Amino acid sequence: MNNREMADTFEAVANLMEIKGEAIYRILAYRRAAEALRGLGRDVSAIWEAGELEDIPGVGKAIAGKIDEMIRSDRLEFYEKLASEIPPGLIELLKVDGIGPKKVAQFWKEGGITSLEELESAAKEGKLRSLSGMGPKSEQKIIDGIQALKSRSTERSLLSSAWDTAQKIISEMNKVKGVERIEPAGSLRRYRETIGDLDLLIASDYPSQVMDTFVALPLVERVLGKGDTKTSVELVDGMRVQLWVHPPERFGSAWQFATGSQAHNVQLREIALKKDLSLSEHGYKRDDGSELLCRKESDVYEALDLAWIPPELREGKGEIAKAQNADFSDLVTLNDLRGELHAHTTWSDGKASIEEMAQAAIGLGMEYLVISDHSRSLGIANGLSIERLMEQRAEIGEVQKTLGKKIHILHGSEVEIMSDGTLDFPDEILEQLDIVIASLHASLKQSRKQVTLRLLNTIRNPHVDIIGHLTGRLINRRDPADLDVEAIFKEGATHNVVFEINANAERLDLKDSHARMALDFGCTLAINTDAHHPDHFNFRHFGVGTARRAAAPAQSILNTWVFKDLEAWLKHR
């Protein structure tokens, strides 16, 4: 069993225990453990081999024992026993909006309901209203909820599409009278790679008017709940949005709260309690009932003697401890980026010429741009033959002459890592290029051993400067290659090879946890858009967000370096 399968098993255990009515804190412990496994970033079996399972936060003796059992025997007896006691269809009921474990247990024990279908017909036939706490409105909510569950996709949205939707709502709501400020919050602000619900926060003294305007937006399909401080809706495209409204003098605490993560907030509130302060979205309350309001978000952290924590790090994974004696001012920002190291043109599958891409880069204030079209074997992307590669070199020279000192254009290539582990161009060609990015596009499904070996071979080639989108994953569409990432980063650090964080929201590859691991191994990273169009340079902030989630300092990112330093590094290699 791998990390994800074990996490899923613990999640299932928690759900079953909840329906069974077990003690809530036992259940939360399994949830926390599942969460910890998901965000681990390294193979849990490696930690197991080192005998360090209990060093994972949220994993104690009992859960470590269960992980051990799953690693050894590929199953968990505790789970199997629970599953045998509870009808399997009940888990599905938890997915219906507004239905939690208590209701599921009630439907099962008092109504004999064991599946979604049975629940739906019971609701339609009006049989649920006889149960205590249930009425006609609850029945209708269940019918609607099941309908919504069937139609909505189970996938979380790509960061980019959530971002676009948020921008639309923000620009609409900014026009509304009484809206002083509107900001994204939640996982969007934390730059998680996928987004479940969209969270937005408005500062206003007129909450009811703001909410009325919000639910009337053409984008809104239906209202799930509406109050003066919190309203949730479903948009026409199925995405769900939660909007909070708080007065400006409480904006800081409200934004901190709405940004999360839940784990981060819980930890923060526990620290507050030790200082006799109770923290909520409204601000701090002292024991005597007096309040401490936070207009700015930094006020929330300051009250606890903590440095302001960048949203990207608020996952409850040690960032609060760090904020007690350090700040995060060295974290990379969008402004730190000085150039783009991975861009395509019409020479292969890009949509703009070398000059058009260069002009766009100049417009964004970039100091340098690497043109890195695909290599010959990638026929589907019109990869360049050696002859065309040489012709391209001439055109780059001409464009450079035209643009003069406005930007440095480098000649690179995104060279295919072939399925046998060789590269698509011979060494004597590679050495003529200013910079070489090596990427996997094909044979991603080879065995872990095979793909890992391909990458290790590539890293050992002295002409390779950067590994592009390491795992080849496309979020929600294509699984990552199965790789021994630890071995790869170790080798990369030895050979001074740079790993790309591909900023395209479909890739975000390296992902945050891999980027963090690469940094731990001492690797340098790059934030590349892989632009196929001038507009794609705007993807940079997704890459920056991912790097920040990995706590990457600006210095650790190759393309924050001034051109002179980049040039020196390339020469020295």
Added chain:
DNA sequence: GCCGTTTTCGGCCCGACTGTTTTCAGTCG
């Protein structure tokens, strides 16, 4: 079930919204 800069036992964040049981439980984030 986990965890400890007051604890190895006794805690474990806090509030909004909904529907229903006229005072609150369940769900959600």
